[in-house]
Amino acid sequence: MNNVKVVSLFCGCGGGDLGMIGGFSYLEKQYANTGIEIIHASDIDVASVETYNHNFQHKAVVCDVIDLTLPKGCADIVIGGFPCQAFSTVNPTKKPHERRNQLFWEMAKIVEQITPKVFIAENVKGFYNLSKGRYFNQAKEEFQKLGYKIYATILDASDFGVPQRRERLFIIGINYSVATPFVFPKPTHGNGGIPKVTLKDVISDIIPPDPKYYFSDKAIQGVKNAKPNMKRALAQDLDSQCLTISSHLAKVSINSRDPVLLVDPAKELYRRFTPREAARIQSFPDTFVFIGSETKAYRQIGNAVPPILMWNLITEILRQVF
Numbered sequence: 001m002n003n004v005k006v007v008s009l010f011c012g013c014g015g016g017d018l019g020m021i022g023g024f025s026y027l028e029k030q031y032a033n034t035g036i037e038i039i040h041a042s043d044i045d046v047a048s049v050e051t052y053n054h055n056f057q058h059k060a061v062v063c064d065v066i067d068l069t070l071p072k073g074c075a076d077i078v079i080g081g082f083p084c085q086a087f088s089t090v091n092p093t094k095k096p097h098e099r100r101n102q103l104f105w106e107m108a109k110i111v112e113q114i115t116p117k118v119f120i121a122e123n124v125k126g127f128y129n130l131s132k133g134r135y136f137n138q139a140k141e142e143f144q145k146l147g148y149k150i151y152a153t154i155l156d157a158s159d160f161g162v163p164q165r166r167e168r169l170f171i172i173g174i175n176y177s178v179a180t181p182f183v184f185p186k187p188t189h190g191n192g193g194i195p196k197v198t199l200k201d202v203i204s205d206i207i208p209p210d211p212k213y214y215f216s217d218k219a220i221q222g223v224k225n226a227k228p229n230m231k232r233a234l235a236q237d238l239d240s241q242c243l244t245i246s247s248h249l250a251k252v253s254i255n256s257r258d259p260v261l262l263v264d265p266a267k268e269l270y271r272r273f274t275p276r277e278a279a280r281i282q283s284f285p286d287t288f289v290f291i292g293s294e295t296k297a298y299r300q301i302g303n304a305v306p307p308i309l310m311w312n313l314i315t316e317i318l319r320q321v322f
Contacts, residue, residue: 004034004322007070007114008041009080009107011060013051013290013300015282016081016122017041019310021056024285027201029161031311034318039075042068047296048303054291065106070113076322078114080107081122081305104139112146117178118321119143120313121171122305125154128169139171148173151182157309158241159187162283163197166244166306170313178321185316200238202280206263213271215254220268223255233270235262242281247302249278250295275301283308 008017018024023033041060043049052060065080082103104121111119121139128136140150150173157166174182189196223233236242236259243259252258252272263269273281275290275297283306290297 004036004077004318005075006036006038006077006079007075007110007116008038008060009065009068009078009110010082010103011041011043011048011052012045012081012303012305013048014041014055014060015284015301015304015307016079016310017052017056018284018288019305019307019312020079020314022311022315024287024307026161026283026285026308027197031308034311034314036077036314036318040070047292048300051289051291051297051300054289065103065110068106068110070110072113072115075114075116077118077120077317078107078111078116079120079122080110081303082107105142108139108142108146111143111148111173115147115175117175118317119148119173120317121173123169123171125167125169128152128154136169136171143171143173146173147176149176149178149181151184153184155184155309155313156187157283157306158196159190160185160306160309160312161189161194161197162241162281162306162308163199163202164242164245164281164283164306166309168305168309172317174321180320182317182320185312188312196241198239199236199242199281203238203261203277206238206261208271208274210274213274214263215260215270215272219254220270226255232256232258233262234259235270236260245273245278245281245302247299249273249275249298249302278302282306 011017020036022031024031038058042063044064046062049060049062143150152171154167154169157164172182232255254260254270260270260272263271275294278301282301282304
């Protein structure tokens with residue numbers, strides 16, 4: 001297999017790109033180097049690019065995809081987890097009909113410029129179903145016009161060794177020049193096979209050294225006083241997988257749908273995850289460093305594609321297509 005070149009759009013802090021490249025260890029398992037070369041990575045968020053550039057030998061650039069132009073044939077794969085807030089099922093202000101919220105158009109523009117053999121698009125599963133599939137079908141038709149067979153499915157990261165129940169839509173476009181149909185990777189964990197990774201595997205100490213991670217007595221009392229249908233306090237089972245890690249863990253509320261940890265049931269002590277715990281839940285190795293404030297780190301972690309999930313997907317793409 002020749003060296004496969006990749007263009008990474010909306011690269012964020014590099015979770016998906018780490019999975020694309022491989023060559024890292026997580027929970028004492030080695031994820032082999034794939035031989036992929038990322039020739040271009042970009043994101044509009046400065047903090048994310050700073051983190052990316054701290055962790056990779058190749059460098060990303062701060063760039064708005066709208067202003068981006070790339071030469072034809074420069075890459076074999078284009079990957080992009082285009083921003084998904086407008087399609088999130090938990091976003092009450094979403095306006096998916098606005099074209100500025102439909103950045104798959106910009107990804108399609110780059111795919112048309114480069115004409116890669118494969119493209120990979122990732123998004124929240126809400127993009128699949130919103131408005132009875134209107135926006136997904138719109139994107140699908142656009143990519144088909146550009147000459148790609150479209151394969152789409154929702155993958156759960158916990159099925160691939162990630163201690164998190166994180167469901168995301170993956171859209172794979174295979175150029176019509178490739179005759180073989182694409183088949184998504186089968187789960188590696190669960191269903192009687194390798195046991196799923198649990199929170200207990202990545203939470204080294206349920207009692208953190210810094211009290212700032214604990215919720216106040218006032219917050220706890222608010223949950224206790226709430227109406228039955230409003231109570232949250234979604235304490236996670238350490239023997240199972242975490243609920244989806246979001247990008248706003250720095251401001252996580254105990255009275256929301258966000259996952260939290262119950263430290264002491266008798267004392268009613270709850271806390272949020274530390275940034276390193278959140279990164280582990282996303283399957284980042286501990287060697288991956290997040291630059292900047294904790295608030296920025298939480299946002300970068302929550303927006304990332306779990307590296308292990310991407311590694312499983314890309315190894316299957318390489319095996320079937322290249």
